[in-house]
Structure formats: structure tokens, C-alpha cells
Amino acid sequence: MAETVLKVENLSASYRKNTVLYDVNFEVKAGSLTGIVGPNGAGKSTLIKTLLDLHPSLTGSVNFFGSSFKKVKKRIGYVPQRGSVDWDFPTNALDVVTMGLYGKIGWLKRPSRQHKEQAYEALKKMGMADYADRQISQLSGGQQQRVFLARALVQDADLYFMDEPLVGVDAQTELAIMTILKELKKSGKTVMVVHHDLQTVENYFDHVLLLNRTVIKHGTTEQVFTKENIAKTYGGNIRWIGEEKSHVVPSLEQ
Amino acid sequence: MWSLLLNSNTQWVLFSTMILGIAAGLIGCLSFWKRQSLLSDALAHAALPGVIIAFLLFGEKSLFVLIPGAALSALIGAAFIQWISSSTRISEDSAMGMILSIFYGLGIMLLTIANRTAGGNQSGLDTFIFGQAASMVKSDVITMLCLALIVIFIVFIAFKEWKIYLFDPQFAQGMGLSIKSMNGLYIAVLVTTIVIGIQAVGVILIAALLIIPPVSARYWTHSFKTMLLLSSLIGGISGAVGTTISALGSGWPTGPFIVIVAATLFVISLVFGKEKGLLIKYLSFRMHKKQIDVQHVNVHLRTRGMMK
Amino acid sequence: MTYTAWIILTASLVGLSCGLIGVFLILRKMAMMSDAISHTVLLGIVVAYMITREVSGTAMLIGAILAGLLTAFLVQWLHSLDIQQEASMGIVFTTLFAIGVILISTSVGNVHLDVQHALMGEITFIPWDTMSLPLIGEVPKATALLFAVFIVVLFFILIFYKEWKILSFDPALAAILGIPVLVMHYLFMGLVSITTVASFDAVGAIMVVAMLITPASSAYLWTDKLSFMLILSSLFGVISAVVGYYIAAWIDTSISGSMAFATGLIFLISFIFSPKHGMVAKYLRPPEAH
Numbered sequence: 001m002a003e004t005v006l007k008v009e010n011l012s013a014s015y016r017k018n019t020v021l022y023d024v025n026f027e028v029k030a031g032s033l034t035g036i037v038g039p040n041g042a043g044k045s046t047l048i049k050t051l052l053d054l055h056p057s058l059t060g061s062v063n064f065f066g067s068s069f070k071k072v073k074k075r076i077g078y079v080p081q082r083g084s085v086d087w088d089f090p091t092n093a094l095d096v097v098t099m100g101l102y103g104k105i106g107w108l109k110r111p112s113r114q115h116k117e118q119a120y121e122a123l124k125k126m127g128m129a130d131y132a133d134r135q136i137s138q139l140s141g142g143q144q145q146r147v148f149l150a151r152a153l154v155q156d157a158d159l160y161f162m163d164e165p166l167v168g169v170d171a172q173t174e175l176a177i178m179t180i181l182k183e184l185k186k187s188g189k190t191v192m193v194v195h196h197d198l199q200t201v202e203n204y205f206d207h208v209l210l211l212n213r214t215v216i217k218h219g220t221t222e223q224v225f226t227k228e229n230i231a232k233t234y235g236g237n238i239r240w241i242g243e244e245k246s247h248v249v250p251s252l253e254q
Numbered sequence: 255m256w257s258l259l260l261n262s263n264t265q266w267v268l269f270s271t272m273i274l275g276i277a278a279g280l281i282g283c284l285s286f287w288k289r290q291s292l293l294s295d296a297l298a299h300a301a302l303p304g305v306i307i308a309f310l311l312f313g314e315k316s317l318f319v320l321i322p323g324a325a326l327s328a329l330i331g332a333a334f335i336q337w338i339s340s341s342t343r344i345s346e347d348s349a350m351g352m353i354l355s356i357f358y359g360l361g362i363m364l365l366t367i368a369n370r371t372a373g374g375n376q377s378g379l380d381t382f383i384f385g386q387a388a389s390m391v392k393s394d395v396i397t398m399l400c401l402a403l404i405v406i407f408i409v410f411i412a413f414k415e416w417k418i419y420l421f422d423p424q425f426a427q428g429m430g431l432s433i434k435s436m437n438g439l440y441i442a443v444l445v446t447t448i449v450i451g452i453q454a455v456g457v458i459l460i461a462a463l464l465i466i467p468p469v470s471a472r473y474w475t476h477s478f479k480t481m482l483l484l485s486s487l488i489g490g491i492s493g494a495v496g497t498t499i500s501a502l503g504s505g506w507p508t509g510p511f512i513v514i515v516a517a518t519l520f521v522i523s524l525v526f527g528k529e530k531g532l533l534i535k536y537l538s539f540r541m542h543k544k545q546i547d548v549q550h551v552n553v554h555l556r557t558r559g560m561m562k
Numbered sequence: 563m564t565y566t567a568w569i570i571l572t573a574s575l576v577g578l579s580c581g582l583i584g585v586f587l588i589l590r591k592m593a594m595m596s597d598a599i600s601h602t603v604l605l606g607i608v609v610a611y612m613i614t615r616e617v618s619g620t621a622m623l624i625g626a627i628l629a630g631l632l633t634a635f636l637v638q639w640l641h642s643l644d645i646q647q648e649a650s651m652g653i654v655f656t657t658l659f660a661i662g663v664i665l666i667s668t669s670v671g672n673v674h675l676d677v678q679h680a681l682m683g684e685i686t687f688i689p690w691d692t693m694s695l696p697l698i699g700e701v702p703k704a705t706a707l708l709f710a711v712f713i714v715v716l717f718f719i720l721i722f723y724k725e726w727k728i729l730s731f732d733p734a735l736a737a738i739l740g741i742p743v744l745v746m747h748y749l750f751m752g753l754v755s756i757t758t759v760a761s762f763d764a765v766g767a768i769m770v771v772a773m774l775i776t777p778a779s780s781a782y783l784w785t786d787k788l789s790f791m792l793i794l795s796s797l798f799g800v801i802s803a804v805v806g807y808y809i810a811a812w813i814d815t816s817i818s819g820s821m822a823f824a825t826g827l828i829f830l831i832s833f834i835f836s837p838k839h840g841m842v843a844k845y846l847r848p849p850e851a852h
Contacts (some may be wrong), residue, residue, distance in 0.1 A: 014542070054734055058543065078738045088343040089589060089731045090788045099728045102737035108721055135786040137343075151735075258791075291648040292594050299768070342839050344779050348593040352779055352829060355597075355772030359822020362769070366816040384663060458601070458768075458832075462656030469649050503668055510660035517657040530644065 011060035035205035077157030100151035122150040142173030271493035279489025282464035294352040297462035300331025302361030324449040384455030385509035459509035473527025492516035572821035575708040577799025584778030598655035605662035630755025711760040780832040
């Protein structure tokens with residue numbers, strides 16, 4: 001039985017007056033690749049932010065590697081939504097990736113040549129070696145997302161949270177990112193990804209967490225990602241195309 | 255004190271700052287919903303060079319001459335802010351900060367020249383920085399009153415147009431409302447309110463009269479209409495009470511006292527306000543937390559019951 | 563040194579410190595925060611004066627830092643209560659500034675400070691008010707203070723360079739990497755406050771905003787590299803100070819006003835001629851193919 005890397009109990013969080021998340025309970029085992037799926041406003045981003053202490057929780061406890069978040073911060077990586085930063089910032093791709101190492105470099109020290117090389121390797125892995133010196137505003141959406149992924153790679157965390165890494169990227173980038181995620185999983189890392197596209201869930205993730213303000217269902221994709229559960233998560237807002245659930249299209253999305 | 259208040263000039267001044275407060279409270283609500291609170295601050299500072307240039311050109315301090323100058327210069331400032339933030343990577347707040355301080359710097363340059371060249375006649379130009387309601391003469395008061403009443407009238411006559419323009423501009427456009435002309439009208443009433451307030455409140459603090467009343471009013475109501483009424487009420491009270499206090503001492507500036515009264519009303523609203531006031535919020539937060547705990551227990555009981 | 567040389571040195575120090583701090587102000591989208599702090603620092607100075615009864619550099623610096631941090635804290639607090647950031651700033655700084663002006667202009671505080679002086683700055687008097695330092699000899703007080711502040715600003719920017727960078731670019735990641743975001747925020751606000759108060763004598767409360775924001779914004783139009791942007795911004799700050807001084811001397815007017823105006827001239831040149839973001843370049847460049 002794999003180690004439990006994340007245990008969430010009775011978590012709730014509110015945004016202004018509204019409770020966005022309530023009674024959230026789940027456990028994640030090491031080496032799993034989980035898709036967090038749910039309709040808009042289901043609290044997917046809020047869930048990640050609350051887990052990472054970026055958003056205050058109302059009740060409940062979160063346990064990472066059997067310890068508190070503060071103690072194991074260094075083992076956790078985070079890829080925020082691409083839109084959450086200003087891409088006009090005066091810096092280049094390599095520099096952004098190097099930022100992932102700042103926690104390791106420590107205070108008062110500057111990134112060494114070795115750190116830069118490490119960052120360059122990560123960029124190369126994401127197929128972005130040619131763009132290392134490129135100003136970040138000149139990168140396409142897909143390329144920016146790859147830079148973010150490369151930055152997560154150099155963090156060399158054991159548990160990753162990614163907020164919609166596949167939104168607004170080209171097919172090639174999507175493939176590159178998924179290859180990396182599966183590699184991470186193979187090397188024993190745990191990855192949780194907020195995901196939008198129901199059609200690709202089965203191909204991409206071995207676990208699914210269906211979320212709509214609370215956990216509707218959580219488990220292996222085969223067991224959990226059923227027509228019935230999806231309908232439960234999305235309420236009535238699902239248009240079924242044919243009988244195959246791989247063709248499920250959420251009608252109210254977008 | 256009473257003899258002072260019975261003085262007819264003081265009464266006029268008092269009345270005009272009250273009307274100014276009402277107008278500013280109304281227009282402030284528009285800025286509040288356009289999320290451009292600090293624009294008023296930038297435009298007020300940007301008005302300074304216009305005031306001084308108008309004075310240098312015409313050699314008199316009557317508001318009748320200074321207001322067009324102030325308005326023109328504020329409008330140029332607004333155009334620059336818009337142009338810089340839309341055509342470069344520089345964000346709107348940086349553009350506002352730049353225009354505010356550069357125009358103000360230009361104003362100070364010109365003011366220094368005016369002080370040096372114009373002899374005794376210029377004394378009082380300095381009052382535009384902090385405002386001195388008592389220095390207004392009757393013709394100024396009348397100019398101010400007329401403009402303030404026009405502004406108030408424009409907000410009231412087009413109440414429902416403002417409402418959809420602010421809440422859902424796209425929908426407004428769909429209904430055939432020209433967003434461009436509404437934007438123009440908005441900037442026009444905003445600039446008018448600012449420039450008529452400069453003499454009484456000063457360029458530095460006039461923004462407070464546009465920012466504080468609407469935020470305070472928010473704590474009492476969810477309705478746009480009530481918010482407008484309350485905000486203008488708070489603005490009016492601040493103007494009248496602040497002016498009265500400043501009239502008690504000789505040479506006391508009006509602006510700071512008006513701001514202090516408004517700020518006091520804000521603190522009262524923040525604490526006791528019936529919508530989202532701190533007191534109410536604290537109480538409901540505790541109830542909310544209790545509710546969630548109860549919910550949690552219920553869920554546990556239910557799942558346990560199911561497992562049996 | 564001659565009278566003019568002292569003035570230019572003093573003004574250049576303002577340009578240097580403001581140029582450095584300004585870069586992070588605009589990258590963190592907090593430009594208007596400098597406007598707010600530059601106003602409330604007045605209250606800090608007044609209160610420091612009321613307590614110590616003298617116009618001393620140290621007391622004023624401490625008063626200014628406290629006022630700046632109080633502003634930052636109140637704005638943050640009101641914002642956390644769901645008031646828009648801009649509105650929070652507007653409420654806080656106008657109120658604190660009004661209290662400062664009232665303390666000065668009524669007899670309540672019994673403060674005989676010149677508001678005009680604080681707002682406009684009066685760099686012309688600086689060379690007369692000197693102190694003697696070991697080795698160097700007689701130095702204007704304001705110049706010595708500005709030099710000390712410049713060293714402090716430079717020191718903090720250099721040792722925390724990569725931390726400021728990540729805090730400005732991606733604060734969420736910074737938090738996860740274990741950087742104390744809030745502590746750094748208040749440290750930065752403290753730096754803004756001391757820069758502002760030290761620049762007060764030279765350029766006054768409102769023109770310091772021009773020195774903080776405009777050179778940095780101009781630099782932002784010329785470069786895509788943070789380190790170069792810092793150098794360029796402080797260089798623009800110094801040029802504005804010098805050019806401003808000569809404009810003022812030429813038409814005999816306020817030096818601080820002219821310096822603010824000079825920052826505007828540099829911005830205008832950048833806005834028109836910058837190779838990447840300038841108007842001319844935009845006009846000449848063929849529309850991008852899609």
C-alpha cells in the first residue's frame with residue numbers, strides 16, 4: 001500500500017459571505033495522478049489555494065506527508081493559472097524557471113551557474129531550450145505554460161498541484177505536458193491537476209476527484225468517472241452525445 | 255459661533271459646500287462602480303496648472319475664469335492617462351501617478367512664477383491647494399451652486415441609464431445606449447465636480463469627498479438608488495459640518511475638516527453599518543461557523559447511519 | 563563644493579533612491595501607494611515634531627516609517643474587508659493627511675512647521691543647513707540623510723534582489739517557496755517611506771511621486787531586463803534632477819516642480835521614441851500578421 005501524501009479532513013472555506021467549500025474529505029496516495037474535475041464555480045482553484053495556505057480555511061485540517069504544510073513546504077510544488085501573473089514582467093524564460101529554485105538557493109545567495117544549468121535542462125525537457133533568452137511576453141500561451149511546467153520541475157517536489165495547465169494551450173503543448181506528468185507519476189511523484197475537459201479525463205488521469213463545493217466522488221478513474229457521478233457533479237447541465245461517456249460535453253461550460 | 259453662522263456670507267458658503275458635498279457624493283458613486291476611485295485624485299491634481307494658466311492669462315481669480323482652465327487641464331490629464339495605459343504596457347495606476355505628479359509639478363512651477371510676477375493680486379492662489387471656503391465671494395458661490403445643481407440634475411434625470419451603464423455596459427450597448435457618449439458624460443460630470451470643489455476643498459483633498467461617501471453608503475444598503483441618496487447625504491453633511499468647524503478659527507483650511515467629518519461618518523458606517531458592517535459581520539461569522547460545525551456533525555451522523 | 567554642486571548632488575541622490583524603489587512599485591502595481599504614503603508621511607513628521615519638539619532627522623525618519631507602515635497596514639486591512647484597493651487608499655491617505663494638516667494649521671498641535679515647505683520642498687535652503695562629518699567635513703544635513711537612505715535602499719535591493727523579483731512576479735509561488743510575503747511587503751513599504759521622507763526636503767510630498775513612478779515607467783518602455791531597468795530608472799532619476807534644476811534656474815521658478823516636470827519630459831521622449839513600445843515604432847511597424 002502506497003504512502004498517504006495528503007489527507008484532508010472536514011475542510012471548509014468561504015469567499016466573502018458564501019461558503020465555497022464545505023465538508024471536504026479525501027486522501028491521496030503517493031504515485032497517483034489525479035484530475036480535479038467539476039463545473040465552474042465548484043471551488044477547484046479555491047481547494048488548491050486553501051490546501052496551500054494561500055486562502056484561509058474556515059474549518060478542518062490538512063496533512064501533508066503526515067505533517068503540517070509549513071514543515072514540508074519544500075516538498076510541494078505549485079503551478080498557478082497562467083493568467084495569475086503579469087507576463088509583461090521584465091524577465092526571460094530561463095529566469096522564470098530559475099525562480100523555482102529560490103527556495104533551495106536560500107537567502108542572500110545569488111543563483112549560481114549550476115542553478116542556471118539546472119533551469120536550462122528543465123526548459124530543454126519541455127522543448128523550450130531555444131526560448132531560454134526570450135522575454136516572457138513574447139511567448140505564446142502554450143510556451144508560457146511550458147515555462148511554468150519547467151519551473152515546477154526544477155522545484156523537484158514530491159507532490160504537485162497544477163491549476164488548469166491545459167487551458168488555452170496548443171495540442172503539441174498539451175501532449176508535452178501530459179508526457180511530463182506521466183513521467184513524474186512513474187518516478188513516484190504525486191500530481192493533482194485541475195482539469196476542465198471531460199473528454200480527456202480517462203486518458204490522462206488514473207484518479208479523479210469530482211468536486212462541486214464538496215467532494216462528490218473520489219477514487220480511481222474507472223470506478224468514479226461514471227455517467228451517473230458526472231451528472232451528479234454537474235447537476236443537470238450535461239448534454240450527452242451518443243452513449244459513450246467519452247463524448248460527454250458539459251453544455252454550460254464556456 | 256452663532257453670530258458667525260448668521261453672517262450672510264457664511265451662510266452662502268455653508269450652503270455651497272453642502273451642495274458640493276451632495277454632488278460629490280453622487281458622482282463618487284459613479285466612480286465607485288466604475289472602480290476608478292483614485293482617478294478623481296489624479297484629475298484634481300491635474301487641474302492645478304489650468305487654474306494658474308487661466309489666472310496668468312486673465313489676471314483675475316474669479317471662478318468664472320478659473321473653472322474652464324481647471325477643467326481643460328484635468329481633461330487633458332484624463333486623456334493622457336487613457337492614452338498611456340491603453341497603448342503601452344504601463345498600468346493605469348502608474349499612468350495616474352505620473353500624470354498626477356507631473357501636472358502638479360507643472361502647476362507649482364507656474365504658481366511660483368505667478369507669485370513672483372503678479373504682485374499682490376495673486377494672494378489666495380495658494381488656497382487652491384488646501385481650499386479656503388471662506389475666501390469665496392458671492393459670484394464664486396453662485397457659479398459653484400449652478401454647476402453643482404447641473405451635475406446633480408444630470409445624475410437624476412438619467413438615473414436608469416447610469417444604472418445599466420455602470421452595471422452592465424455591454425447590455426446597455428445592446429439596448430442602444432452609446433457607451434462612448436456615456437463615458438464622455440461621466441468624465442464631464444466628474445471633472446466639473448472636481449473643479450468646483452477645488453476652491454472649497456483644495457486639489458489634494460477633493461478626492462476624499464468623492465471616495466469616502468459612497469464607500470460609507472455601501473454599508474447601509476444594497477440598492478443603487480438608496481446608495482446614491484445616502485452617499486449624497488453623507489457628502490452634504492461632511493461639507494456643511496466641516497465648513498462650520500473651519501469657520502471657527504481664523505485661517506483654518508476647509509478641506510481637511512470636511513475630510514475628517516467624512517472619515518468619522520465612514521468609521522461609524524464601517525462598524526455599525528447594517529450591510530457588512532464589522533459588528534454584523536462578526537456576529538454572522540460566528541453563526542456561520544456554528545452552522546458548518548452542525549452540518550458537519552449531521553453529515554457524520556448520516557454516513558454512520560448509512561453504514562450500519 | 564559650490565552651492566550649485568551641492569544642490570545637484572542632493573537632487574541626484576533623490577533620483578537614485580526613487581528610481582530604484584520606483585521600479586518595484588510599478589512592477590508590483592502599487593504606484594498609487596507611493597502617492598498615499600507620500601501624503602501620510604506628513605502626519606508622521608508632524609507627530610514626531612510634537613513629541614520631540616525639534617526638527618531632527620532621526621525623529622522624522624522614525625515618524626515617517628511608522629506613518630508609512632500604518633498607511634500600508636490600514637489599506638491592507640480595509641481591502642481585506644472587501645473595500646476596493648483604490649478606494650481603501652483614497653480613504654486612508656486623505657484622512658491621515660487631513661489630520662496632519664489640521665495639526666499644523668490650527669493651534670491644536672502647536673506645530674510651527676511650514677506645510678507649504680513640506681509639500682513643495684525647498685531645495686534652495688539645503689546647502690545652508692550643514693553638519694560636520696568626520697573625514698568629509700561640512701556637509702548639508704539633507705544631503706547626508708539622503709546619502710544614508712540611498713545606501714540603505716541599495717543594500718536591501720541588492721541582498722534581497724531575487725526575493726523582490728519573485729515577490730513582484732508571482733507572490734503565490736514566493737509564499738510556497740517559504741518567503742515571508744507579508745514581512746517583505748512591510749519592509750518594502752518601510753523603504754518607500756524612508757525614501758519619501760528623505761526626499762521631502764528636496765522635492766516635497768507630491769513631486770516625490772513623480773520621481774518614484776515616472777523614471778521607472780520610462781525605463782519600463784526601454785528594456786525587458788529587470789537589472790537593466792533598475793539602472794536605467796535611477797539614471798533617468800538623476801537626469802531629471804539635473805535637467806529640472808537647470809530649467810528652474812533658467813526661468814526662475816520652483817526647483818521641485820521643474821524636476822517633476824523633467825521626469826515628464828523624459829517619459830514623453832520614451833513614450834514617443836522607445837524602439838519597442840514607442841509611438842513612432844508602433845506607427846512604423848507593419849501590423850502584425852495573424
